[in-house]
Amino acid sequence: MKDNKITTVDADNLRESIIKTLAVIARINEKEINDSILIKDELGIDSIMSLEIIANIEKRYNIQINEEDTMNITTVGEFIDYVIHIINKK
Numbered sequence: 001m002k003d004n005k006i007t008t009v010d011a012d013n014l015r016e017s018i019i020k021t022l023a024v025i026a027r028i029n030e031k032e033i034n035d036s037i038l039i040k041d042e043l044g045i046d047s048i049m050s051l052e053i054i055a056n057i058e059k060r061y062n063i064q065i066n067e068e069d070t071m072n073i074t075t076v077g078e079f080i081d082y083v084i085h086i087i088n089k090k
Contacts, residue, residue, distance in 0.1 A: 015080050025049050035077025
């Protein structure tokens with residue numbers, strides 16, 4: 001049986017992928033995004049953009065993200081940790 005847990009290398013790749021997605025949707029340089037950046041206040045991500053981000057990540061990683069679970073997530077790092085958690089639950 002294959003272990004589906006995220007390794008450090010996988011986590012780094014996932015982090016980079018999510019940051020790229022956020023940068024494209026927020027229309028900013030990905031180098032300006034780090035784990036402590038506030039998703040709504042600093043990136044200007046609104047609810048429609050959030051749905052686009054979630055759909056993109058769900059499709060890319062074949063996971064289901066509960067939008068209600070993400071409502072209390074404020075930083076990029078928290079969101080990345082949440083996605084890793086969802087993948088590790090598979």
